[in-house]
Amino acid sequence: MIGPEIERLIQLLAKLPGLGPRSARRAALQLMKRRETLMVPLSEALAHAAEAIRTCPVCGNLDTRSPCTVCADPTRDRSTICVVEDAGDLWALERTRSYRGVYHVLGGVLSALQGVGPDDLTIAALAERAKDPAVTEVILALNATVDGQTTAHVVTDRLAGAEVAVSRLAHGVPVGGELDYLDDGTLTAALKARRPF
Template identity: 55%
Template sequence: MASPELDALTQALARLPGLGPRSARRAVLHLIKKRETSLVPLLKALETVSETLETCDICGNVDTHNPCGICTDPRRDEKSLCVVEEVADLWALDRSKLFPGKFHVLGGRLSALDGVRPEDLAIDKLVARIEAGGVEEVVLAMNATLEGQTTAHYLAERLERFPLRITQLASGMPVGGELDYLDEGTLAQALRLRRPVA
């Protein structure tokens, strides 16, 4: 039987997405077996991230500095702004390297069932960014769920008073699909064929 400490580590790993109890046990055994090459570097990386992790005041991304690397990147197109539900969605789109602009993380999506209202999301911050000027296109990259589309329509209504091109992801986004689980080809198709919000 494992010690309480190893059992606690296994239980902590089992709570991570994609890992169950069996996978967590295998991971713990691997970390023990490869202590110097796996466990020690993992501990150092976790400690560093834990000490330096911040949420970007501009876009809501999570990074080790504030403002984040995307917001401070001078190569990014200031005129294009992609609005996403969660940080995972931002990372998924940024991995594709197809969107040259900046991002804005809402921190969720509208949901009457879950009690998520517009004031619970970073919508006012988004409006303030657009009011500051310089943005010509807003891409609404919401997940293709009922709540995601409701959020996109709400945002389109809030932003219609600005002289903007408002688009959303087009074909390639399956209904019920979430950005973080899509491959780069699907994301590329969705970004290339984005269309105006009706």
């Protein structure tokens, strides 16, 4: 029904998060309908990005600069390091414009099922960075999953030699959230992390 080039395009699009086979077919169809205005510029942008993107040697962020834009910014507060699972989490925190420190990307979380151990992550590099006397706090901004919490405990253990405060993001009721829609774990975390009003 369709040529192998189009089938390959659909298969590759379907590998993107949030796109299943049906959504990938719709996206491919839109790209083909708008070849000159969308498909060609997109393919050029992808090719250029594939060559230009680098992993920051300091924090592990993905950027076209080395060191990355965050690490190269002289106005950042280098006394706090925010630890995240991947670059997507770093970008999400940057969108809030509420954190002015630096980051450390672990490159994943510990997972016995997926065979990811401490040596597969950049925990050792984080421990080295935390030894810098200028660093006073490490913020663990890891997902509130079993693997995320396990990773947080291992990171905390590895930071024991550094003289830094270790904190984590608060968990609980989101802004605008309604209690009857929240799961039991979120409500429990919110109750335990309550604070004066």
